[in-house]
Amino acid sequence: MNIEFYSHGACQEVTGSKHFLDVDGHTLQIDSGMFQGHRQEAYEKNRDLPFNPADVDSIILTHGHFDHSGALPIMVKNGFKGPIFSTSATRDITNIILFDSAYIQLKDYEYLKEKARKYPERDLIAYEPLYDSQDAVNTMQHFAGHGYHRTFEAIPGVQAAFYDAGHILGAATVHLEIDNGMCIGFSGDLGRPDLPIIRDPEILPPIDYLVLEGTYGNRLHESMGMARESLEKVIRRASERRGKVIIPAFTIERTQELIYFIHQLTRERRIRAIPVFIDSPMAVNATSIFKIHPECFDRETVDYFLSKNIDPFGFETIRYVTSVRESREINDLEGPAVIISASGMAENGRILHHLKNHIGNPRNIVAIVGFMAENTLGRKLVEKHPSVKIFGKEYPVKAEVVTLNAFSAHADYQEIQGWLGRHDLDRLKKIFLVHGEPDALDSLRHKLLDQGIPDVEIVQAGIRYPLPAPLP
Numbered sequence: 001m002n003i004e005f006y007s008h009g010a011c012q013e014v015t016g017s018k019h020f021l022d023v024d025g026h027t028l029q030i031d032s033g034m035f036q037g038h039r040q041e042a043y044e045k046n047r048d049l050p051f052n053p054a055d056v057d058s059i060i061l062t063h064g065h066f067d068h069s070g071a072l073p074i075m076v077k078n079g080f081k082g083p084i085f086s087t088s089a090t091r092d093i094t095n096i097i098l099f100d101s102a103y104i105q106l107k108d109y110e111y112l113k114e115k116a117r118k119y120p121e122r123d124l125i126a127y128e129p130l131y132d133s134q135d136a137v138n139t140m141q142h143f144a145g146h147g148y149h150r151t152f153e154a155i156p157g158v159q160a161a162f163y164d165a166g167h168i169l170g171a172a173t174v175h176l177e178i179d180n181g182m183c184i185g186f187s188g189d190l191g192r193p194d195l196p197i198i199r200d201p202e203i204l205p206p207i208d209y210l211v212l213e214g215t216y217g218n219r220l221h222e223s224m225g226m227a228r229e230s231l232e233k234v235i236r237r238a239s240e241r242r243g244k245v246i247i248p249a250f251t252i253e254r255t256q257e258l259i260y261f262i263h264q265l266t267r268e269r270r271i272r273a274i275p276v277f278i279d280s281p282m283a284v285n286a287t288s289i290f291k292i293h294p295e296c297f298d299r300e301t302v303d304y305f306l307s308k309n310i311d312p313f314g315f316e317t318i319r320y321v322t323s324v325r326e327s328r329e330i331n332d333l334e335g336p337a338v339i340i341s342a343s344g345m346a347e348n349g350r351i352l353h354h355l356k357n358h359i360g361n362p363r364n365i366v367a368i369v370g371f372m373a374e375n376t377l378g379r380k381l382v383e384k385h386p387s388v389k390i391f392g393k394e395y396p397v398k399a400e401v402v403t404l405n406a407f408s409a410h411a412d413y414q415e416i417q418g419w420l421g422r423h424d425l426d427r428l429k430k431i432f433l434v435h436g437e438p439d440a441l442d443s444l445r446h447k448l449l450d451q452g453i454p455d456v457e458i459v460q461a462g463i464r465y466p467l468p469a470p471l472p
């Protein structure tokens with residue numbers, strides 16, 4: 001059999017995941033993510049695919065994050081006809097991600113077109129949307145759901161099964177078994193032990209090759225237990241001085257983790273029962289997806305909540321806010337409260353209104369619970385700028401800004417090595433590293449070689465790596 005592995009995305013970078021396995025002329029793609037970053041460069045990389053989507057026989061989607069799923073409609077629009085295999089929770093998360101993306105692309109296009117019309121001298125480019133809502137609808141029709149550990153034929157001669165990745169709801173690592181006996185693992189995005197709600201990363205059956213992510217190949221996180229503890233301290237401090245806690249958070253997973261912890265802390269009377277607002281229509285939708293996928297929950301969630309018939313995401317003082325009117329009313333509210341809102345990097349969305357209204361009051365706390373990219377408002381807050389620009393106006397930062405570093409959905413290098421170490425590695429010939437900046441991958445490569453992995457290669461985009469068959 002002729003077997004080759006190659007990638008066209010997330011090679012020495014962290015976005016645009018697109019990996020491929022060719023087996024005797026059939027092509028299986030793993031993930032189809034959007035490139036993000038510098039606008040024009042990312043746009044062109046997303047538009048000009050270096051392969052023909054019509055040549056891909058089927059796609060396996062490891063999880064719903066935009067940098068893994070966002071380019072699926074581009075595939076379908078350009079001739080991809082096959083099935084998209086995922087867990088059912090991943091399908092539901094991808095559903096909201098794709099429609100949100102189609103809408104944002106349209107809004108961006110209209111905004112830039114209008115701006116270009118107003119200021120012709122500025123040479124502005126309005127980027128046409130890469131897909132619309134109808135393309136998202138068409139894409140959703142390709143999905144075929146499979147539960148964890150259920151084997152299915154991904155392409156002729158290749159059996160696949162999903163295992164828990166412990167990253168976000170529905171996220172999976174993938175085990176492939178080829179007819180010649182060769183087994184290949186794909187880590188997808190590898191999560192961490194002890195994340196709330198979802199199960200820990202699972203061990204794969206024996207593998208000959210592993211495609212492994214290395215986002216934090218050179219970093220260590222604090223434990224998730226620390227995350228809950230520091231959240232507790234922040235809420236208590238704000239409560240005592242009758243201030244509000246404002247948290248910009250990603251709508252999928254991070255928001256639900258915060259709700260879960262606050263629910264626990266309130267039940268255990270470690271914090272006072274104060275109003276908690278989830279002010280983001282997308283976060284409200286995402287939370288309803290969590291509610292209908294208990295098959296992804298870990299033992300702790302079942303024991304703590306479900307076995308007592310308690311909804312982990314519903315309690316007396318929590319309010320899910322969708323309307324703009326309600327969102328505005330939160331601003332007039334006196335007394336302590338927690339406001340969790342999007343966007344996660346505080347770049348746009350309702351969080352800007354809350355920051356504008358609360359950042360000038362020293363009683364309030366802005367809690368940063370996620371990665372903030374360079375040049376975002378979130379990053380400026382982390383870096384403790386004395387004032388920040390919101391809606392074009394400068395506001396002094398008088399509220400306390402706290403960064404809670406323990407929140408992360410990606411394994412750090414010790415957690416990657418720990419996960420790997422629990423595997424039966426007798427057969428493992430080689431690890432291919434993807435999904436990381438060059439420094440992170442280089443550092444992880446050395447650590448893995450020290451750990452005794454015989455061969456570790458940092459994947460380069462477009463290079464075809466033949467995978468020799470195992471000896472009989």
Ligand SMILES: [Zn+2]
Pocket residue numbers: 063065068167189
């Ligand atoms: Zn991810």
